[in-house]
Amino acid sequence: MNIEKIRKEFSFFKANPKTHYLDSAATALKYDKAIKVMTDYYLESGVNIHRGSYKLSYLATKAYEEARETVAKFINANSDEIVFTKGATQALNLVANSANILVGENEEVITTEQEHNSSVLPWLDKANELGFEVKYIPLNEEYRVTVQNFKKVLKDKTKVVVINHVSNVLGYINPIKEITKLAHEKGAIVILDAAQSVANVKIDVKDLNVDFLAFSGHKIFGPNGIGVLYGKKELLRKLHVYEVGGEMVAKASKDNIIYQDVPFKFEAGTPPIAEALGLAEAIRFIESLNYDEVTDHIRKLKAKAVAELSKIEGVTIYNPKSDFGVISFNIDGVHPHDVSSVFDEYNVCIRSGHHCASLLTEVLGTPGGTVRASISIYNDEADINALIEATKKAVSFFGGYLK
Ligand SMILES: Cc1ncc(COP(=O)(O)O)c(C=O)c1O
Incomplete structure (x- = not known):
């Protein structure tokens, strides 16, 4: 290299x-070309997407949706499974916002003591309110997660496993494929915090078979203010909307709201358009390595x-x-x-x-x-x-x- x-x-x-x-x-430091595509967008266009009927808006919309396509291909997902968020934190909170339909009273969520606060705190925050328990995979003497120790805490009442791919303090890569297989056998879903892995590990969501995955643009040489939530389509469809407002609505009247389908129902308001373009450019850079x-x-x-x-x-x-x-x-x-x-x-x-x-x-x-x-x-x-x-x-x- x-x-x-x-x-x-x-x-x-x-x-x-x-x-x-x-x-x-x-x-991560910011890749020049990722910044350049953002500057170009702001200097040469800067118009909104999904709503204008003029050429410039059409082109901006096309570029934004192509960025979604780039992200999808990068992790081997379909583009309607990619939600743009403002970062990994928001992506992880978006899923936990639907905790009440994912885990109930006397059921369990499994996580680890290696987690970044953004993956574990949203669940700790909901645990008392919803009456579920949060259990931790015991770390081994090196502070690693092992499949063997995961088996010790996995139960029939486990409904959610929320875990990091690579720890931001320890740099260990966790055995996600095996954990996911075991979790699915018990009917639990797996939420993967991939914030620290995406830049260095080839991610294939179909191979890992995780149900949700989150990462941030700024940790992969792209801009701040954008992140990604990947979710299997049927699961994404089940989640509550996180914010309501413009663009995420198909039809609204005083007594009824019909939301857009995924991923748009999670992208209320004007999205970070330039940042999506910058993120796609950063991904092209990673793919060139x-x-x-x-x-x-x-x-x-x-x-x-x-x-x-x-x-x-x-x-x-x-x-x-x-x-x-x-x-x-x-x-x-x-x-x-x-x-x-x-x-x-x-x-x-x-x-x-x-x-x-x-x-x-x-x-x-x-x-x-x-x-x-x-x-x-x-x-x-x-x-x-x-x-x-x-x-x-x-x-x-x-x-x-x-x-
Ligand atoms: C493992 C891990 N998860 C999640 C996050 C949160 O990312 P962000 O602050 O970009 O939302 C970080 C950031 O340090 C992280 O290292």
Whole structure:
């Protein structure tokens, strides 16, 4: 993989030549061409879709629907199974908004303590109100989800399994195909949070056979403000509408509303048109890369980082065997936010804290959270060297300070 060539596709590196960006799990850098198609739309058209009867509106509508088609093909879905949302969070909330038709009193939802708050909190929020219980797949000694442990919590009364594909703190890839098969045998549905996997793992919803899947544009080199909910058509049709307003209605009178069919019944109001075009462009970029080469590149950099960090006294790594480019660690006795402030002095951007995975904090026994470095396609050895040097500086600075 030609990293130099890839870096040229991101103006970020020209604007910030000294910066080592290791925070792609929070948000990926933005692919220039994704931004360009958005700018072109705003500068050369900017008109609304689905409602104008003039040529420009027709063309904008066509481009927006083609973007939906691009997303659908990307994950091997049909385009009427793709709902544009403002992000993974909204997509996951949209499904949980119908919790009352998916799970009832004394029934169960299974999830994990690895989850991002956006997948687990919508269900915790509904549990008391609807009288169902939320159960957790016990994590193994490496904090991984295993099929064996999933079997321990799967019951006849399990109705929903909501789980991440790749953890944003641990970088583990979860055994989704096997979990889904077992869940379906019990009649439960599976909601997959694919926010951290879509950029690096080839997703085929038919092969995984999950019932719903959510991801965000900004984590796959595209714009903010757009995400995707995939759902099997018949299940999507069953869900309550999430918002009501313009465009999602087929017919309305004072005493009756008839909604549009899916996916439009979930897209009330003027949608993020430019962002849909930008997302489609980002997807074309991902499709132009080779997944095996991407994985190989990220794993090599991660292995180097883990090997070097492990040699530094005072550093604890929580996921040395992570499957992707996420490394969560701490410097003994130092708050992660303090570590990240030192890193910033050395132009190393990482994230510190809980990473919106609140339940994992207790599991890891890290009240202040962790320092998280996350590696993506545009990172290189220099970024890893900078991470190691910054860690050494932080250890020596705080070591001296703490003594
Ligand atoms: C695993 C995971 N799920 C869901 C989300 C939520 O994504 P967004 O904030 O784009 O809605 C994130 C964001 O960090 C994430 O890492």
